[in-house]
Amino acid sequence: MAGYVSDAVIRRLPGYYRHLRELEAAGVVQISSQELGKRMQLTPSQIRQDINCFGGFGRQGYGYQVSNLKEHIGEILGLTQQHKVIIVGLGNIGSAVAMYPTFSREGFVTVAAFDVDANKIGQRLGSIPVFDMSELENFLDDSKVDIAVLAVPAAVAQSTLDRLYKGGVRAVWNFAPTDMAHPDDMIVVNVHLSDSLQILSYKMAHRDDA
Amino acid sequence: MAGYVSDAVIRRLPGYYRHLRELEAAGVVQISSQELGKRMQLTPSQIRQDINCFGGFGRQGYGYQVSNLKEHIGEILGLTQQHKVIIVGLGNIGSAVAMYPTFSREGFVTVAAFDVDANKIGQRLGSIPVFDMSELENFLDDSKVDIAVLAVPAAVAQSTLDRLYKGGVRAVWNFAPTDMAHPDDMIVVNVHLSDSLQILSYKMAHRDDA
Numbered sequence: 001m002a003g004y005v006s007d008a009v010i011r012r013l014p015g016y017y018r019h020l021r022e023l024e025a026a027g028v029v030q031i032s033s034q035e036l037g038k039r040m041q042l043t044p045s046q047i048r049q050d051i052n053c054f055g056g057f058g059r060q061g062y063g064y065q066v067s068n069l070k071e072h073i074g075e076i077l078g079l080t081q082q083h084k085v086i087i088v089g090l091g092n093i094g095s096a097v098a099m100y101p102t103f104s105r106e107g108f109v110t111v112a113a114f115d116v117d118a119n120k121i122g123q124r125l126g127s128i129p130v131f132d133m134s135e136l137e138n139f140l141d142d143s144k145v146d147i148a149v150l151a152v153p154a155a156v157a158q159s160t161l162d163r164l165y166k167g168g169v170r171a172v173w174n175f176a177p178t179d180m181a182h183p184d185d186m187i188v189v190n191v192h193l194s195d196s197l198q199i200l201s202y203k204m205a206h207r208d209d210a
Numbered sequence: 211m212a213g214y215v216s217d218a219v220i221r222r223l224p225g226y227y228r229h230l231r232e233l234e235a236a237g238v239v240q241i242s243s244q245e246l247g248k249r250m251q252l253t254p255s256q257i258r259q260d261i262n263c264f265g266g267f268g269r270q271g272y273g274y275q276v277s278n279l280k281e282h283i284g285e286i287l288g289l290t291q292q293h294k295v296i297i298v299g300l301g302n303i304g305s306a307v308a309m310y311p312t313f314s315r316e317g318f319v320t321v322a323a324f325d326v327d328a329n330k331i332g333q334r335l336g337s338i339p340v341f342d343m344s345e346l347e348n349f350l351d352d353s354k355v356d357i358a359v360l361a362v363p364a365a366v367a368q369s370t371l372d373r374l375y376k377g378g379v380r381a382v383w384n385f386a387p388t389d390m391a392h393p394d395d396m397i398v399v400n401v402h403l404s405d406s407l408q409i410l411s412y413k414m415a416h417r418d419d420a
Contacts, residue, residue, distance in 0.1 A: 010412060014405035015389075022388065040389075077408045078415030092306035099302045102387060102404055108411075147410065171414050173407055177228065177312060179250075187417070189410040193401065194312055195224035197383055198287045200357065200399040201318075202220060204381050205288030207397070 094151030140167030304361030350377030
């Protein structure tokens with residue numbers, strides 16, 4: 001991929017990937033920017049701009065090859081690499097993420113989970129072994145971990161993040177409902193569930209403004 | 211709240227609410243745009259612009275009253291109203307959302323859940339009664355529901371959304387990993403978990419580009 005890609009385009013990439021995967025599964029071989037735009041609620045020229053931006057695929061008038069474009073976007077998203085994942089905090093959200101079926105298909109392999117609950121430690125969640133939180137440092141010493149899913153209570157989120165950083169983890173997918181400080185060489189992507197529910201609430205309260 | 215509020219400001223509102231709640235809990239009474247900006251990784255002038263935009267609070271040089279501003283933003287977000295919620299689909303994600311502790315604090319009250327699993331139907335998840343999916347229409351006939359949490363498999367998401375619409379539900383918080391068509395008078399906010407994991411993966415793959 002050549003050159004600068006804006007944040008807005010990056011945010012749209014997973015949507016492209018999802019729609020192209022659905023189209024591929026439905027047996028669609030080729031799609032025009034008009035059709036793809038309609039599906040994704042983007043203008044055809046926006047679609048063409050985006051796709052040009054990540055590599056100049058497609059030829060105007062012929063449309064895009066669905067499988068090729070999907071593969072290409074998957075590569076840009078890093079989905080062709082395998083990522084070793086640990087889940088830190090096996091409450092409801094952590095457990096749900098651990099069991100989420102599509103992640104392993106996309107190369108995210110969960111190798112271990114950590115919790116403080118004696119009833120969970122030593123058990124398995126599906127095929128995932130559950131360790132005591134106190135074993136986190138030892139585990140990270142022995143194993144390279146690409147991504148930690150952080151699903152601990154907000155009150156211990158920052159200290160847990162710091163432990164992950166010291167253990168060498170440089171990418172965190174955070175579900176704790178708080179924003180944390182982190183060094184520049186650590187990537188943190190937050191999923192604040194309350195935020196999106198509040199956006200829904202906002203839209204309901206202001207439904208008649210428009 | 212007067213006038214037009216941009217999507218970008220709306221997207222930031224839950225962040226303001228979260229930080230102000232944390233500050234309030236920490237006993238902070240007053241905060242300057244500088245301090246709040248540092249916390250939220252926004253410039254002080256961005257903070258002042260945003261807060262002006264949703265009602266012209268605060269006086270320059272004095273900072274903002276934390277509790278007042280939090281209450282005000284909560285009102286804008288519609289959090290002072292109670293919302294009756296149902297959960298449709300009690301898999302891992304649906305169950306986790308049903309049990310999420312902060313939602314009820316913010317006025318989102320889950321009154322029922324629906325699933326097709328005979329082992330779940332007739333049981334309770336915490337205090338929430340679980341009904342057969344086939345009872346959805348009857349339930350919606352009898353009860354006004356403000357928000358449906360949609361957490362069914364992608365393959366049945368569209369048909370379930372259509373049933374919710376026919377039953378009078380006009381707001382959906384969707385966790386099914388697909389984008390659905392819906393009438394203009396229905397608000398749908400999607401939480402595509404894969405998308406944010408893919409954004410994390412993208413940032414990891416392009417860590418050294420910058």
